Amino acid sequence: xxxxxxxxxxxxxxxxxxxxxxxxxxxxxxxxxxxxxxxxxxxxxxxxxxxxxxxxxxxxxxxxxxxxxxxxxxxxxxxxxxxxxxxxxxxxxxxxxxxxxxxxxxxxxxxxxxxxxxxxxxxxxxxxxxxxxxxxxxxxxxxxxxxxxxxxxxxxxxxxxxxxxxxxxxxxxxxxxxxxxxxxxxxxxxxxxxxxxxxxxxxxxxxxxxxxxxxxxxxxxxxxxxxxxxxxxxxxxxxxxxxxxxxxxxxxxxxxxxxxxxxxxxxxxxxxxxxxxxxxxxxxxxxxxxxxxxxxxxxxxxxxxxxxxxxxxxxxxxxxxxxxxxxxxxxxxxxxxxxxxx
Numbered sequence: 001x002x003x004x005x006x007x008x009x010x011x012x013x014x015x016x017x018x019x020x021x022x023x024x025x026x027x028x029x030x031x032x033x034x035x036x037x038x039x040x041x042x043x044x045x046x047x048x049x050x051x052x053x054x055x056x057x058x059x060x061x062x063x064x065x066x067x068x069x070x071x072x073x074x075x076x077x078x079x080x081x082x083x084x085x086x087x088x089x090x091x092x093x094x095x096x097x098x099x100x101x102x103x104x105x106x107x108x109x110x111x112x113x114x115x116x117x118x119x120x121x122x123x124x125x126x127x128x129x130x131x132x133x134x135x136x137x138x139x140x141x142x143x144x145x146x147x148x149x150x151x152x153x154x155x156x157x158x159x160x161x162x163x164x165x166x167x168x169x170x171x172x173x174x175x176x177x178x179x180x181x182x183x184x185x186x187x188x189x190x191x192x193x194x195x196x197x198x199x200x201x202x203x204x205x206x207x208x209x210x211x212x213x214x215x216x217x218x219x220x221x222x223x224x225x226x227x228x229x230x231x232x233x234x235x236x237x238x239x240x241x242x243x244x245x246x247x248x249x250x251x252x253x254x255x256x257x258x259x260x261x262x263x264x265x266x267x268x269x270x271x272x273x274x275x276x277x278x279x280x281x282x283x284x285x286x287x288x289x290x291x292x293x294x295x296x297x298x299x300x301x302x303x304x305x306x307x308x309x310x311x312x313x314x315x316x317x318x319x320x321x322x323x324x325x326x327x328x329x330x331x332x333x334x335x336x337x338x339x340x341x342x
Protein backbone atom coordinates (compact mmCIF):
# COMPACT_ATOMS: atom_id res chain seq x y z
CA UNK A 1 0.00 0.00 0.00
CA UNK A 2 1.36 3.44 -0.93
CA UNK A 3 2.26 5.78 1.91
CA UNK A 4 -0.33 8.34 0.78
CA UNK A 5 -2.97 5.73 1.57
CA UNK A 6 -1.56 5.12 5.06
CA UNK A 7 -1.19 8.64 6.48
CA UNK A 8 -3.54 11.46 7.48
CA UNK A 9 -2.49 15.01 8.35
CA UNK A 10 -4.48 16.47 11.27
CA UNK A 11 -4.72 20.25 11.68
CA UNK A 12 -6.63 22.08 14.44
CA UNK A 13 -7.60 25.62 13.47
CA UNK A 14 -9.79 28.68 14.02
CA UNK A 15 -8.76 30.49 10.81
CA UNK A 16 -8.40 30.18 7.05
CA UNK A 17 -5.66 27.72 6.13
CA UNK A 18 -3.56 29.93 3.86
CA UNK A 19 -0.45 28.39 5.42
CA UNK A 20 -1.11 25.23 3.37
CA UNK A 21 0.09 27.01 0.23
CA UNK A 22 3.68 26.78 1.42
CA UNK A 23 3.21 23.12 2.33
CA UNK A 24 1.53 22.24 -1.00
CA UNK A 25 4.55 20.39 -2.53
CA UNK A 26 4.67 18.11 0.53
CA UNK A 27 1.05 17.85 1.71
CA UNK A 28 -1.05 17.88 -1.46
CA UNK A 29 -0.91 14.10 -2.08
CA UNK A 30 -2.20 13.35 1.42
CA UNK A 31 -5.63 13.43 3.04
CA UNK A 32 -6.13 16.25 5.56
CA UNK A 33 -8.39 16.10 8.60
CA UNK A 34 -9.15 19.66 9.69
CA UNK A 35 -10.66 20.11 13.15
CA UNK A 36 -12.31 23.53 13.38
CA UNK A 37 -12.32 24.88 16.91
CA UNK A 38 -14.61 27.58 18.26
CA UNK A 39 -17.71 28.90 16.49
CA UNK A 40 -19.02 26.16 14.15
CA UNK A 41 -20.93 28.71 12.04
CA UNK A 42 -17.69 30.37 10.93
CA UNK A 43 -16.50 29.37 7.45
CA UNK A 44 -12.92 28.12 7.23
CA UNK A 45 -11.37 28.51 3.79
CA UNK A 46 -9.01 25.83 2.51
CA UNK A 47 -6.86 26.48 -0.58
CA UNK A 48 -8.06 24.58 -3.67
CA UNK A 49 -6.48 21.28 -4.67
CA UNK A 50 -6.29 19.63 -1.24
CA UNK A 51 -8.13 16.46 -0.30
CA UNK A 52 -9.67 17.14 3.09
CA UNK A 53 -12.47 16.59 5.58
CA UNK A 54 -13.44 19.44 7.90
CA UNK A 55 -15.11 18.75 11.24
CA UNK A 56 -16.54 21.44 13.52
CA UNK A 57 -18.07 21.27 16.98
CA UNK A 58 -21.45 20.24 15.60
CA UNK A 59 -19.81 17.29 13.85
CA UNK A 60 -17.99 16.29 17.04
CA UNK A 61 -21.24 16.31 19.02
CA UNK A 62 -23.02 14.36 16.27
CA UNK A 63 -20.33 11.67 16.01
CA UNK A 64 -19.36 11.36 19.67
CA UNK A 65 -22.79 11.95 21.20
CA UNK A 66 -23.07 12.18 24.97
CA UNK A 67 -19.29 11.76 25.36
CA UNK A 68 -18.49 14.85 23.25
CA UNK A 69 -17.58 16.66 26.48
CA UNK A 70 -14.31 14.70 26.55
CA UNK A 71 -13.14 16.55 23.40
CA UNK A 72 -11.81 19.97 24.40
CA UNK A 73 -13.47 23.15 23.12
CA UNK A 74 -11.71 26.42 22.35
CA UNK A 75 -8.31 24.78 22.63
CA UNK A 76 -5.98 23.08 20.14
CA UNK A 77 -6.49 19.89 22.18
CA UNK A 78 -9.48 19.38 19.88
CA UNK A 79 -6.96 17.94 17.37
CA UNK A 80 -7.29 14.53 19.01
CA UNK A 81 -10.76 14.24 17.47
CA UNK A 82 -8.90 13.89 14.17
CA UNK A 83 -6.91 11.00 15.63
CA UNK A 84 -10.19 9.40 16.64
CA UNK A 85 -11.86 9.48 13.22
CA UNK A 86 -8.82 8.73 11.05
CA UNK A 87 -8.64 5.27 9.58
CA UNK A 88 -4.99 5.48 8.55
CA UNK A 89 -1.93 3.79 10.05
CA UNK A 90 0.05 7.02 10.58
CA UNK A 91 -0.86 10.53 11.75
CA UNK A 92 1.09 13.74 11.27
CA UNK A 93 -0.22 16.76 13.17
CA UNK A 94 0.88 20.35 12.70
CA UNK A 95 -0.30 23.80 13.82
CA UNK A 96 -1.48 26.44 11.36
CA UNK A 97 1.30 28.88 12.29
CA UNK A 98 4.03 26.45 11.28
CA UNK A 99 5.77 26.77 7.93
CA UNK A 100 8.43 24.97 5.90
CA UNK A 101 11.87 25.44 7.49
CA UNK A 102 15.23 25.60 5.73
CA UNK A 103 18.16 23.33 6.55
CA UNK A 104 21.71 24.75 6.83
CA UNK A 105 22.18 24.37 3.06
CA UNK A 106 19.06 26.52 2.54
CA UNK A 107 17.01 23.61 1.21
CA UNK A 108 13.35 23.22 2.16
CA UNK A 109 12.87 20.57 4.85
CA UNK A 110 10.32 17.89 4.02
CA UNK A 111 9.13 17.38 7.60
CA UNK A 112 6.69 14.65 6.64
CA UNK A 113 9.39 12.57 4.95
CA UNK A 114 11.67 12.74 8.00
CA UNK A 115 8.86 11.80 10.39
CA UNK A 116 8.12 8.73 8.28
CA UNK A 117 11.81 7.78 8.31
CA UNK A 118 11.76 8.08 12.10
CA UNK A 119 8.65 5.93 12.45
CA UNK A 120 9.72 3.25 9.98
CA UNK A 121 13.13 2.65 11.60
CA UNK A 122 13.53 1.09 15.05
CA UNK A 123 14.12 2.94 18.29
CA UNK A 124 16.71 2.12 20.97
CA UNK A 125 15.21 2.96 24.39
CA UNK A 126 17.16 0.50 26.54
CA UNK A 127 20.74 1.68 26.01
CA UNK A 128 21.72 5.10 24.66
CA UNK A 129 23.78 5.03 21.47
CA UNK A 130 26.34 7.84 21.58
CA UNK A 131 26.20 8.23 17.78
CA UNK A 132 22.46 8.90 18.19
CA UNK A 133 20.31 7.14 15.58
CA UNK A 134 22.29 4.02 14.61
CA UNK A 135 19.99 3.23 11.67
CA UNK A 136 20.72 6.49 9.88
CA UNK A 137 23.01 6.46 6.85
CA UNK A 138 26.62 7.00 7.95
CA UNK A 139 26.00 5.89 11.55
CA UNK A 140 25.91 2.61 13.43
CA UNK A 141 26.02 1.14 16.92
CA UNK A 142 29.17 2.10 18.80
CA UNK A 143 31.61 -0.30 20.42
CA UNK A 144 30.14 -1.76 23.57
CA UNK A 145 26.52 -1.68 22.41
CA UNK A 146 25.02 -5.15 23.04
CA UNK A 147 24.33 -7.12 19.87
CA UNK A 148 21.22 -8.56 21.52
CA UNK A 149 19.62 -5.09 21.51
CA UNK A 150 20.62 -3.95 18.03
CA UNK A 151 17.33 -4.87 16.40
CA UNK A 152 15.71 -2.14 18.47
CA UNK A 153 11.98 -1.80 19.09
CA UNK A 154 9.12 -0.39 16.97
CA UNK A 155 8.92 3.40 16.97
CA UNK A 156 5.50 4.72 18.04
CA UNK A 157 6.11 8.49 18.18
CA UNK A 158 8.28 10.92 16.20
CA UNK A 159 8.59 14.30 17.93
CA UNK A 160 9.89 17.13 15.74
CA UNK A 161 11.30 20.54 16.69
CA UNK A 162 11.00 24.18 15.63
CA UNK A 163 13.16 26.97 14.30
CA UNK A 164 12.41 30.63 15.06
CA UNK A 165 9.83 30.75 17.91
CA UNK A 166 10.70 28.10 20.53
CA UNK A 167 7.99 26.28 22.46
CA UNK A 168 8.49 28.13 25.76
CA UNK A 169 6.16 28.48 28.72
CA UNK A 170 4.78 31.89 29.65
CA UNK A 171 7.38 32.86 32.32
CA UNK A 172 10.24 32.03 29.93
CA UNK A 173 8.50 33.95 27.13
CA UNK A 174 8.26 36.98 29.42
CA UNK A 175 11.93 37.07 30.38
CA UNK A 176 13.15 36.19 26.86
CA UNK A 177 10.66 37.93 24.55
CA UNK A 178 13.12 38.29 21.68
CA UNK A 179 14.75 34.88 21.87
CA UNK A 180 14.65 32.87 18.65
CA UNK A 181 15.94 29.39 17.96
CA UNK A 182 18.37 29.48 15.05
CA UNK A 183 20.28 26.34 16.04
CA UNK A 184 19.75 23.41 13.69
CA UNK A 185 20.90 20.16 15.32
CA UNK A 186 21.17 17.40 12.73
CA UNK A 187 20.22 14.52 14.99
CA UNK A 188 17.45 12.12 15.95
CA UNK A 189 17.55 10.57 19.43
CA UNK A 190 15.54 7.83 21.09
CA UNK A 191 14.26 9.04 24.45
CA UNK A 192 15.45 6.42 26.98
CA UNK A 193 13.05 4.14 28.79
CA UNK A 194 11.98 5.66 32.10
CA UNK A 195 12.61 9.22 30.92
CA UNK A 196 9.72 11.63 30.38
CA UNK A 197 9.84 14.56 27.96
CA UNK A 198 7.71 17.66 27.20
CA UNK A 199 5.84 16.64 24.05
CA UNK A 200 4.82 19.49 21.75
CA UNK A 201 1.89 18.80 19.43
CA UNK A 202 2.72 21.35 16.75
CA UNK A 203 5.08 19.07 14.75
CA UNK A 204 4.75 15.41 15.58
CA UNK A 205 3.79 12.10 14.04
CA UNK A 206 2.80 8.75 15.47
CA UNK A 207 1.88 5.22 14.52
CA UNK A 208 -1.83 5.09 15.21
CA UNK A 209 -1.85 1.29 15.14
CA UNK A 210 0.80 1.13 17.87
CA UNK A 211 -0.16 3.98 20.24
CA UNK A 212 -3.31 5.71 18.92
CA UNK A 213 -5.60 5.34 21.97
CA UNK A 214 -2.96 6.94 24.22
CA UNK A 215 -2.91 10.16 22.18
CA UNK A 216 -5.70 11.85 24.10
CA UNK A 217 -4.99 15.55 24.61
CA UNK A 218 -7.01 15.81 27.81
CA UNK A 219 -9.57 18.36 29.00
CA UNK A 220 -8.44 21.89 28.19
CA UNK A 221 -9.92 25.19 27.10
CA UNK A 222 -13.41 26.46 27.86
CA UNK A 223 -14.77 25.33 31.22
CA UNK A 224 -11.44 23.88 32.38
CA UNK A 225 -8.99 25.33 34.93
CA UNK A 226 -5.94 24.75 32.74
CA UNK A 227 -4.71 25.13 29.17
CA UNK A 228 -1.56 24.55 27.11
CA UNK A 229 -0.92 21.23 28.83
CA UNK A 230 -2.86 19.14 26.31
CA UNK A 231 0.16 17.84 24.42
CA UNK A 232 2.13 17.52 27.67
CA UNK A 233 -0.57 15.25 29.07
CA UNK A 234 -0.63 13.09 25.95
CA UNK A 235 3.17 12.94 26.02
CA UNK A 236 3.39 11.82 29.64
CA UNK A 237 0.65 9.19 29.25
CA UNK A 238 1.92 7.83 25.94
CA UNK A 239 5.54 7.65 27.13
CA UNK A 240 4.62 5.61 30.21
CA UNK A 241 2.61 3.27 27.99
CA UNK A 242 5.36 3.03 25.35
CA UNK A 243 7.86 2.12 28.07
CA UNK A 244 5.50 -0.53 29.42
CA UNK A 245 4.75 -2.08 26.01
CA UNK A 246 8.32 -1.95 24.68
CA UNK A 247 7.79 0.82 22.12
CA UNK A 248 10.09 3.70 21.22
CA UNK A 249 9.80 7.50 21.10
CA UNK A 250 12.17 9.66 19.05
CA UNK A 251 12.87 13.40 19.14
CA UNK A 252 14.95 15.78 17.02
CA UNK A 253 14.59 16.10 13.25
CA UNK A 254 12.52 17.30 11.48
CA UNK A 255 12.32 21.03 12.07
CA UNK A 256 9.48 23.32 11.03
CA UNK A 257 9.48 27.13 11.11
CA UNK A 258 7.23 28.36 13.93
CA UNK A 259 6.17 31.81 12.83
CA UNK A 260 4.12 33.37 15.60
CA UNK A 261 4.70 33.76 19.34
CA UNK A 262 1.48 33.51 21.33
CA UNK A 263 0.69 36.16 23.93
CA UNK A 264 2.67 35.38 27.11
CA UNK A 265 0.09 37.00 29.39
CA UNK A 266 -2.73 34.97 27.87
CA UNK A 267 -0.51 31.89 28.14
CA UNK A 268 0.23 32.59 31.79
CA UNK A 269 -3.46 32.70 32.58
CA UNK A 270 -3.89 29.30 30.89
CA UNK A 271 -0.74 27.72 32.35
CA UNK A 272 -0.81 29.19 35.84
CA UNK A 273 -2.13 26.15 37.71
CA UNK A 274 -0.25 23.72 35.50
CA UNK A 275 3.08 25.33 36.39
CA UNK A 276 2.45 24.37 40.01
CA UNK A 277 0.67 21.10 39.33
CA UNK A 278 3.40 19.72 37.08
CA UNK A 279 5.73 19.55 40.07
CA UNK A 280 3.50 16.75 41.37
CA UNK A 281 2.24 15.37 38.04
CA UNK A 282 5.70 14.55 36.69
CA UNK A 283 6.84 12.57 39.78
CA UNK A 284 3.51 10.74 39.61
CA UNK A 285 4.22 9.58 36.05
CA UNK A 286 7.85 8.82 36.88
CA UNK A 287 6.71 6.45 39.63
CA UNK A 288 3.77 4.89 37.78
CA UNK A 289 4.09 1.19 37.03
CA UNK A 290 1.45 -0.53 34.94
CA UNK A 291 0.42 -4.10 35.65
CA UNK A 292 1.51 -7.12 33.61
CA UNK A 293 -2.16 -7.72 32.84
CA UNK A 294 -2.28 -4.52 30.78
CA UNK A 295 -1.01 -5.82 27.45
CA UNK A 296 -2.81 -3.44 25.05
CA UNK A 297 -2.80 0.34 24.72
CA UNK A 298 -6.48 0.59 25.67
CA UNK A 299 -6.00 -1.59 28.76
CA UNK A 300 -2.94 0.46 29.75
CA UNK A 301 -4.84 3.71 29.30
CA UNK A 302 -7.81 2.59 31.36
CA UNK A 303 -5.48 1.45 34.14
CA UNK A 304 -3.65 4.77 33.94
CA UNK A 305 -6.95 6.67 34.21
CA UNK A 306 -7.69 5.00 37.53
CA UNK A 307 -4.16 5.72 38.74
CA UNK A 308 -4.69 9.39 37.82
CA UNK A 309 -7.92 9.44 39.79
CA UNK A 310 -6.28 7.88 42.85
CA UNK A 311 -2.86 9.53 42.63
CA UNK A 312 -3.64 13.07 41.47
CA UNK A 313 -7.19 13.62 42.72
CA UNK A 314 -5.92 15.25 45.92
CA UNK A 315 -4.42 18.13 43.92
CA UNK A 316 -7.70 19.36 42.48
CA UNK A 317 -11.15 17.95 41.59
CA UNK A 318 -10.18 18.55 37.96
CA UNK A 319 -8.15 15.33 37.95
CA UNK A 320 -11.18 13.16 38.76
CA UNK A 321 -12.95 14.80 35.81
CA UNK A 322 -9.86 14.27 33.65
CA UNK A 323 -9.81 10.58 34.63
CA UNK A 324 -13.48 10.38 33.59
CA UNK A 325 -12.49 12.04 30.31
CA UNK A 326 -9.76 9.45 29.75
CA UNK A 327 -12.28 6.63 30.20
CA UNK A 328 -14.83 8.35 27.94
CA UNK A 329 -12.11 8.82 25.31
CA UNK A 330 -11.29 5.10 25.28
CA UNK A 331 -14.97 4.15 25.13
CA UNK A 332 -15.39 6.53 22.18
CA UNK A 333 -12.25 5.18 20.50
CA UNK A 334 -13.57 1.63 20.81
CA UNK A 335 -16.99 2.64 19.47
CA UNK A 336 -15.56 4.41 16.41
CA UNK A 337 -12.72 1.90 15.87
CA UNK A 338 -14.28 -1.50 16.61
CA UNK A 339 -11.54 -3.42 14.80
CA UNK A 340 -8.68 -1.79 16.70
CA UNK A 341 -6.55 -4.35 18.61
CA UNK A 342 -8.41 -7.27 17.12
